[in-house]
Amino acid sequence: MAAAQPATDEVARRSLSESVRRRRSGAAWEGVVEATIYATGLFTIVLLVGILFLLGQQGLRLFFEMDYPIGKFFTFGNAITDNTTDIEKFRFGILAPLIATMWVTLVTLIIAVPLGLATAVYISELAPPRVRLLIKSAAELLAGVPTVLFGFVGLFLLVPFVRDQFGWGAGGMSGMTAGIVVAFIAVPLIISIADDALQAVPLDFKENAYALGCNKLQAIWFVIIPAAISGITAAVMLGMARAIGETMTVLILAGGNSSIPEAPTESMRTMTATIASGFGNASAYSLLRPALFMTGAVLFLITLFTTVLADLVLDKQRKKFAR
Amino acid sequence: MTNETTTTTETGAETNLSTGRMAGGGVDVKATVAAAAAASPKKTSTDQVALSLNNVGVWYGQHEAVQGVSFDIYQRATTALIGPSGCGKSTLLRCFNRMNDLIPGTRVTGTISVEGVDIMGKDVDAVQLRRHVGMVFQKPNPFPMSIKENIAFGPKRLGLAKSKSQMDDLIEESLRDAALWDEVKDKLDEPGTSLSGGQQQRLCIARVLAVKPDIILMDEPCSALDPIATLKIEDLMRTLAKDYTIVVVTHNMQQAARVSDWTAFLLAGEERTGRLIEYSPTEQLFTTPRDKRTEDYITGRFG
């Protein structure tokens, strides 16, 4: 160790007061790297925030440049994706896609919420750790399967079944059919967030419940679920946002009728499906392109509102158990 | 360090200690301290002031955590900061190497000077300062690397060793100085986290020693350790005090009495603002405290 002494001492034993006022070697270079990090961070954020702005700007052209009546956009009961520049012939309202989205989302939630919450309770409170890990992984795989595959398999398995058994929609393609499949797309998200919420309930809550003579079911029902209720609410809301935004399954399975659906069993076209099916042949100067951007902006606002609300609810949950 | 280079003056206590001063309290500190030191000749300091605090206050946003603290910390001595929890002792300690800079909204007033330079000054590089004023934390925090790499991390980043053999020497020296070498010399490549809590804490001390600091701050270094590990760290602190200036925050009064030469007692009132109540040689503070509140605290009547 004596060998190390002279070399290090030279640096170490320099007067402290002098040393602390010296610039470090490489400080300038570090400044450049840090500035890059700042720039990257800000650039990305500006870019992402730009989405809303850009969609709105492109969409609002419909009303302000092309003079399409705002009232007609929001009340006209059909969404015909004609690639036209003729304002008289353009008959596009967001009402039909909006209602279609609502139907599909409703069907999705009716199926996905009980399934998702029951699964979350099982893996969080009942399953042995190994099973829990296995199911969580499987649910993540489920979430990772491309939705176009769900649509494809649904087309082959569910659509003929629905057509033959119930005769819904257009040859078995209906909001109901799509909603059933979307439920399985939304369910992993619900499970994951509800499970997090249940796991976040402190152990002593449970122990107290048991100490009072509750059995496991009572402990879960009267103590754990109420304690995790805001997280569970958020899980449902995020599942809802997922269903609203899902495109491929509804595009393939919901039938594609552009008028207002009066029941979930009808053929319909949601907001996402309207955009996906119409955008390909919407030329740059047509009325259709801004109309679809406007539809996208509305879709974005709806999902943003839902997720922000869910985030606020989750924040409440986090604060409740913050120690 | 193994080479004994202590130049401790055993007798010059009266004259040297006259630099001990205290702003608040209105008690004649000088006389009391001098008297106490004369009564019990201390082995302490080399009459050099390591850190000089003048009217130091710390704010967290709108909350004043520490107010009007002034005293001197001597070189190559161990100074203990004691007081009930929430009295601002850790907050104060973190000012000495500007770790508080990392907590947004923190503001430090007054001056803390080293050799006449205010370390809070704009011209002082906090990173450079921390290299000279090392810190050991409450919970052992070894890096997720091997024992060897843990020690080498600082010197490598700061360019302190020129060659591999120099680095190896530095690693051995640091581990020896931290009284850990014999326990780990055969497993230097194992992860630092595989050690026991006490060993991990000594590893963290060795890691600090490897960058050759002048002052070592210890923030309740034994609070997460068992009694035997605690005794080992205390032994180590006494050894290190021969070569380093040590400032230790502890909630354990026995520990302060065992390891320190000087003790500062801080106390927070209703408004949770910590103030310095008494600063004296340790022996005096524990045997004949000047302040009633100090006496209450050390006899366990509150806190």
Added chain:
Amino acid sequence: MSALPGTSSSWLRTPPEGKRKNFYQNVVFGLTILATIVVLTPIVIVAGYVVREGLSAITLEFLTEGPRRDGAEGGIWPVIVLTGYTLILVVVMAVPFGVGSAVFLSEYARPGRLLRLINLTIINLAGVPSIVYGLFGAAFFLDILGGEKSLWVVSATLALQALAIIITSARESLLSVTRGIREGSLALGVSKLRTTFFITLPQALPGIITGVLLAISRAAGETAPVIVVGAILAKNVSLNPSAVINERAQVLSFELYGRITEGIGYPEERKWGIALVLLTVVLIFNLSALFLRWRISQLGSVRRN
């Protein structure tokens, strides 16, 4: 609970209403297990069906040759290669910006109202429907930057969505690095940037890679934005990377969708073949991410011991 024979501790035995309670409990717990099984069956159905129907289409010709007669014969080699190019471009564009932003958010940005707003935005961006990214891509890359419908536009659009995923996961794993070891490094006089590079980032790396893998998997399977910014069905093109970047994109997900909807007379078996290739690609990335995450949790538990 069984009391000792001969003692009078009958209160320790389950009373009748308790037995009823236990019965309900078992019914409810049985239902949760049933729900779990229902949730997991689609994976088995989708995977099983795709493999069963698709396997017969998978031949060497299908995987390594270009399409003939509008794709009804030959293979999907160009689609596979261009999907690869697309994913590489997505990584090249999204990873540096994603990780950079995450470092900015977790290490440098000062907490406050603005950071909270930014965090809220970022979290929600991961929840934005993929088709909205498609619209944004069309508006930004096609209309504003004046790009042609091409592979790079598709990649850039998919990269936007990947960016949101990568930022969220990287930020999370950076934040999960304990403050203790950061402070340990800083207290040695090591600068913040070096601490970030030598302590924080290496610690967070497995988590960051997991996020990147998931983002790639997502980009590979994403169809809606590709439809919006425009891709084409399998076609023989030069596979030289520099030339193809400005060519129209061909990706697996769009190939499948296109064949489902437009492929009248397109052999059924070949659709399942495409589905199988797509599922394989997606699952490879997904399973590696899961495996990596599992490894992290294993290491984590070892470290705690």
